[in-house]
Amino acid sequence: MRGIFFGRRRRERELDEELRSHLDMETERNRQAGMSEAEARAAAHARFGSVAEVKDEVRDSWGARFLDELRADVRVGLRGLWRDRGFSLVVMLTLALGIGANTAIFSVVNGILLRPLPYTEGDRLVRVQQQLPRASVTNRGFSPLEIVDLRDQSKTLEGVAEYHTMWFHLLGHGEPLRVQTGVVSANFFDVLGVRPILGRNFVPGEDRDGAQPVLILSYAFWKNAFHGDPSVIGQTFEMNDKPHVVIGVLPPIPIYPDENDLFMPTSACPFRSAQTTVTNRNARISTVFSRLAPAATVAAARAELAGLAERMRAAHPADYTNQASMTFNAVPIREEITQGWRVRLLLLLGVAACMLLIVCANVANLTLARGMRREHEMAVRAALGAGRRRLLRQLLTEGMILAVLGAGLGLAMAAWSHDLLVDFMARRSARVSEIRIDTAVLLFTLGLAILTGLVFAIVPALPGRRDVASAMKEDGNRTGAGLGRRRLRSALVVLQVAFSFTLLVGAGLALRSLSRLEKVDPGFTTENVLTMTVDLDWARYRGQQNQEARIAAYDRLLERVREAPGISSAAIATTIPLNQTANPFSGQFEIEARSAADREARPRADIHLASPAFFATIGLPLSAGRAFTDGDTLESTQVAIINRSLATHQFAGEEPVGRRISFDQGQTWNTIVGVVADARVRGLDQPPADEIYLPVRQTSPLSASLLVRTSLEPHAAAGQIRDLIYSVDPRQPVAQVKTLDEVRALSLANPRSTTALLALIAVLAVIVTAAGLGGVLAVTVSQRAREIAVRMALGARRGDVVALVLRQGMTLVLLGLALGAAGAFGLGKVMASFLFEVAPTDPLTFAGVAIVLVGVATLACLLPARRAASIDPMNALRAGA
Amino acid sequence: MRDRKAELLQGTLDLLILKTLSSGPNHGWGLAQRIEVTSGEVFLVNQGSLYPALHRLEREGLIRAEWGVSDNNRRARFYEITRAGRRQLEEETATWALVVGAIARVLEAV
Numbered sequence: 002m003r004g005i006f007f008g009r010r011r012r013e014r015e016l017d018e019e020l021r022s023h024l025d026m027e028t029e030r031n032r033q034a035g036m037s038e039a040e041a042r043a044a045a046h047a048r049f050g051s052v053a054e055v056k057d058e059v060r061d062s063w064g065a066r067f068l069d070e071l072r073a074d075v076r077v078g079l080r081g082l083w084r085d086r087g088f089s090l091v092v093m094l095t096l097a098l099g100i101g102a103n104t105a106i107f108s109v110v111n112g113i114l115l116r117p118l119p120y121t122e123g124d125r126l127v128r129v130q131q132q133l134p135r136a137s138v139t140n141r142g143f144s145p146l147e148i149v150d151l152r153d154q155s156k157t158l159e160g161v162a163e164y165h166t167m168w169f170h171l172l173g174h175g176e177p178l179r180v181q182t183g184v185v186s187a188n189f190f191d192v193l194g195v196r197p198i199l200g201r202n203f204v205p206g207e208d209r210d211g212a213q214p215v216l217i218l219s220y221a222f223w224k225n226a227f228h229g230d231p232s233v234i235g236q237t238f239e240m241n242d243k244p245h246v247v248i249g250v251l252p253p254i255p256i257y258p259d260e261n262d263l264f265m266p267t268s269a270c271p272f273r274s275a276q277t278t279v280t281n282r283n284a285r286i287s288t289v290f291s292r293l294a295p296a297a298t299v300a301a302a303r304a305e306l307a308g309l310a311e312r313m314r315a316a317h318p319a320d321y322t323n324q325a326s327m328t329f330n331a332v333p334i335r336e337e338i339t340q341g342w343r344v345r346l347l348l349l350l351g352v353a354a355c356m357l358l359i360v361c362a363n364v365a366n367l368t369l370a371r372g373m374r375r376e377h378e379m380a381v382r383a384a385l386g387a388g389r390r391r392l393l394r395q396l397l398t399e400g401m402i403l404a405v406l407g408a409g410l411g412l413a414m415a416a417w418s419h420d421l422l423v424d425f426m427a428r429r430s431a432r433v434s435e436i437r438i439d440t441a442v443l444l445f446t447l448g449l450a451i452l453t454g455l456v457f458a459i460v461p462a463l464p465g466r467r468d469v470a471s472a473m474k475e476d477g478n479r480t481g482a483g484l485g486r487r488r489l490r491s492a493l494v495v496l497q498v499a500f501s502f503t504l505l506v507g508a509g510l511a512l513r514s515l516s517r518l519e520k521v522d523p524g525f526t527t528e529n530v531l532t533m534t535v536d537l538d539w540a541r542y543r544g545q546q547n548q549e550a551r552i553a554a555y556d557r558l559l560e561r562v563r564e565a566p567g568i569s570s571a572a573i574a575t576t577i578p579l580n581q582t583a584n585p586f587s588g589q590f591e592i593e594a595r596s597a598a599d600r601e602a603r604p605r606a607d608i609h610l611a612s613p614a615f616f617a618t619i620g621l622p623l624s625a626g627r628a629f630t631d632g633d634t635l636e637s638t639q640v641a642i643i644n645r646s647l648a649t650h651q652f653a654g655e656e657p658v659g660r661r662i663s664f665d666q667g668q669t670w671n672t673i674v675g676v677v678a679d680a681r682v683r684g685l686d687q688p689p690a691d692e693i694y695l696p697v698r699q700t701s702p703l704s705a706s707l708l709v710r711t712s713l714e715p716h717a718a719a720g721q722i723r724d725l726i727y728s729v730d731p732r733q734p735v736a737q738v739k740t741l742d743e744v745r746a747l748s749l750a751n752p753r754s755t756t757a758l759l760a761l762i763a764v765l766a767v768i769v770t771a772a773g774l775g776g777v778l779a780v781t782v783s784q785r786a787r788e789i790a791v792r793m794a795l796g797a798r799r800g801d802v803v804a805l806v807l808r809q810g811m812t813l814v815l816l817g818l819a820l821g822a823a824g825a826f827g828l829g830k831v832m833a834s835f836l837f838e839v840a841p842t843d844p845l846t847f848a849g850v851a852i853v854l855v856g857v858a859t860l861a862c863l864l865p866a867r868r869a870a871s872i873d874p875m876n877a878l879r880a881g882a
Numbered sequence: 883m884r885d886r887k888a889e890l891l892q893g894t895l896d897l898l899i900l901k902t903l904s905s906g907p908n909h910g911w912g913l914a915q916r917i918e919v920t921s922g923e924v925f926l927v928n929q930g931s932l933y934p935a936l937h938r939l940e941r942e943g944l945i946r947a948e949w950g951v952s953d954n955n956r957r958a959r960f961y962e963i964t965r966a967g968r969r970q971l972e973e974e975t976a977t978w979a980l981v982v983g984a985i986a987r988v989l990e991a992v
Contacts, residue, residue, distance in 0.1 A: 015949075019910060019959040020933065026911040026956060027929070050928030058934035062941055 074398040096407025099360030101414035112436035119254035121194025129289040135326035142285035157297035162192040172239040179736040183261035200249030214269035220253040222262035241540035282320040366776030373783035400458025408450035498817020503824035504763040509846040511756040524680030526620035530741035536704035567713035572615040593661040606691040626658040626675030641671040647691035771861040778865035790874040799870040810862035909958035
């Protein structure tokens, strides 16, 4: 549009100049003939005639006609579409669904696959992996010593960066914070090609022993914890008992490979810089990233790395015993990030494209039916002098109007479903934050709109390439080709019904499964329980020597928290039930006085560490023996509590209480003092596992959670509890505060987003199918207008005519249902592993879905049926004569 | 008299422009001069009428225009006949001759 106006302005200017130059020349000649300046100019104007008129005429010869006609087309189109409001609405909605689905999926494809990585020349970045093919280990870490070798010996890699992540405590900024920390070599961000937006990067040497510890903050952490305050640069915070200076803030890019709050050089990490780590070739704690040297390819790097690994093995045989297959590999970061997504996403996009094609076919049918009804209008317009081209253009304009409106609506729908999609992808790709509707997505949508507008507007007008009106009149009426087309149309509708049925059954099964999951009794009470992470500081509490300090710290904490009003019980445990972000520790054990002939076949159980009040706090009943007490200490007998399930599996018919189990092949023994009921700790959909609980006072974990049962509103109690903990130890962070109800809800986030997405797609399919069915019937009704008129003239009543159309529609629907049922059985088989307590052939779901679909289909049939019934026999017969 | 000249011009202006341009590029004012002079001042009408015709022919691709400098150093829009324009000129000339010949024969016969 801008182009047209800009071009226009330029042409106006040029015309002015051209005419002025003409008048000047004429004036000049007149002057040379002896006139005065004023006379010469007046004579020139007289010779020329009216400048304004000439300009008008010239303008007429420009594209003005085109614009005027376009405006007229749009006006007529809008008026026509408004007159057929029902038609327009259905077409617009159908298109919106088709285009919206494509836009949404394209925005995911664009964000994850197409957009360049947020690194300089991101395609040259690789992740180096250490592999043991014979043991099926594809990606174990590197030790600091190995990284030194890589750095020294590789020529195809330019800059070898080291990375691992840990949780630390950050002190000195209001409340103590628990921060996820990327521990990196000083060249890490240089290798990735990321520049801080504030402050500076790590510089060479900052990762050397004894260097001043420094920090670079992620953008999100800077915004959340420091409200984007630029004066954070240069501030000092305490981590691991040492002052750390903030030197930079990263740009707002996805933080890969983990969502770290901040980054520190390797020398600042007490774990990484410990002598035991630095000098141990087997301390494989780090990941290696690198940039390919300018001339190197991935293949060259792989070849070099394989040789390098072999030399390393040969140089340090003692460190690689039984690791003859150890080798190195390089994988482009882009490949690693997009992993299995390429194929799946492109497949999804293909499905969406198919859906758009179906949408186009449906809309084309609707347009065709409307075109037949408009035969008269078109004929009149043709008679009034509108050429075939002009009529085609009229159709095209109407198509474009609908397509553009539909695309706008589709875009809104894509934006609306954005959160759902991001939710769905969140745990599946690191690039999820890059999914958004940007220029590329907008252009894609515009392209789709134009394409669909062209397809559905022009296709119905195509046959025969004669004038539009007669093409429409004759389309598919009596000719053989028409019959073929009609069958094709019907087949398409049958397929759509089948597809919708399959999808609806899928969504229905997922929904039933979800509602079952939501009603599951986990075996404990989730109400009124507040949970929070209270990891102890690594630097202060690590190691055997701090065992008693850890126990004392938890004791002090519990003591104070219990004093708070409304708290009925409080416990420390390493496990928050139903928390999906941390898998419980699982280990093997043996039972005293049982033949332990086969060490490999020793029983295995989930191991949880818990303080005495744990069972009371979450309301997990004891079925035999006793709970832990404050008397279970480092000095007293080592004890354990098992769950019902373990008791049945290992002590069938025996009394487990009093028996002893060992985790270290008989060196030490724990006496079973109690049996607790079974509970779904790992997840609502997981049957109770075999479980062993050990007392916190005998195991002294470094990281743990606080669980509190309160009679107050849990989140109101949270602030109070936090303050109490700070009063015990102002350096103790309290993080991830959630009620157990929230933990439970979060554990269902995945099935919930999958179900929502499936349901959304199914509903879209049903709406599109309804439009398709209505369109086909509408075409048929228009084609059979004369036949229907004859029937009515011969005495058929309106009800008979409605039944006639309904019968035709329902035949298609029933065929579709039969086909769809077969598809649904297939889908059910695929879904069976995701379904919870719902049979993939659940008759209730199948029947319910069938009823819904038949209901919608009836509605879709009713509209054309009513139109058929309102045919005026006299008119129809006369028009056909 | 003036009206009759104008009528004549309406039908034949395109032909005259193409013919005049076929001997070389020219600007609007120059074209007007040439047509007046070569036609013995029969086509003596408002010079302005030339411009709608020029712009229409340009749009139809029979002539093309380009800014240049005239003999007396003035910026002017120069028109040049295109390949399509020459073809059109040939056809129209032939048709013209045919029509003129036919009319002449009719007039003589009556």
